[in-house]
């Protein structure tokens with residue numbers, strides 16, 4: 015299937031993107047009563063917090079609102095133990111992940127906000143995403159809750175990959191990402207200097223409670239995950255986030271990107287099952303069968319004990 019720089023085709027073709035998919039909230043969204051705002055910035059009343067509050071406020075006075083400052087949570091790094099792969103096994107790390115997941119489960123709609131730090135989303139977002147191994151095969155429980163993501167950045171042209179990477183949070187959680195946007199503002203509250211920012215984020219907030227909300231069309235983005243960052247191998251365009259492929263076509267004076275989205279893309283039910291259930295479980299079985307062989311490969315490196323730490327140096 016061919017899509018020319020447009021997401022509009024997807025709905026028509028029935029490709030299960032986060033907007034056109036078949037999960038329960040999307041055909042007729044459930045009423046949104048509880049809104050959860052998750053802010054990945056330490057700055058009190060910084061741009062992320064303000065934009066999140068403005069979006070949540072725009073959902074109306076009737077909804078119950080709760081906010082979590084992600085940077086205040088105790089979220090430890092994934093240990094790569096793979097114990098959490100079976101659908102009924104939670105992550106073994108004892109920290110605040112379950113508090114956060116329970117809050118997302120209890121919410122009807124979610125706002126994620128993070129500043130751009132060194133071209134990507136603030137670090138607590140990455141730590142959280144790394145822990146999604148324990149939820150990716152259980153993501154049906156989050157399936158389809160409307161979500162928006164808000165990225166703020168302070169140097170024009172240095173937005174990097176932050177918005178596309180922030181969007182992976184709702185996508186891997188299987189939430190229904192209905193819109194995302196980046197907002198310029200370096201100092202706390204600077205985003206409010208441009209009234210268009212407030213207007214835009216309020217529009218996104220209203221979208222959370224409007225089942226007919228349609229995100230504005232954006233040219234030159236991946237039709238599956240909305241990333242506007244691509245690899246080019248000399249022949250094909252490849253979306254680094256969802257692996258959707260495309261081509262650059264020159265027609266007369268016009269240069270355009272043409273995409274060929276697959277129905278079983280990374281964030282579809284089938285794509286998710288393929289990676290988190292099939293591939294990772296196969297890898298785990300393979301590891302268990304070959305672990306003595308891997309231990310042999312490790313042997314020459316075991317005795318090279320060059321580690322230092324603040325404790326060894328004191």
Ligand SMILES: Cc1cc2nc3c(=O)[nH]c(=O)nc-3n(C[C@H](O)[C@H](O)[C@H](O)COP(=O)(O)O)c2cc1C
Nearest residue numbers: 055060061062129130131132133167168169172200
């Ligand atoms: C450590 C650090 C790194 C940053 N890196 C970038 C960057 O790569 N690109 C950019 O545009 N802004 C960068 N900024 C600016 C922030 O993205 C900007 O100030 C943002 O609005 C902060 O949001 P907040 O007020 O919600 O914390 C950086 C700020 C900090 C503190």
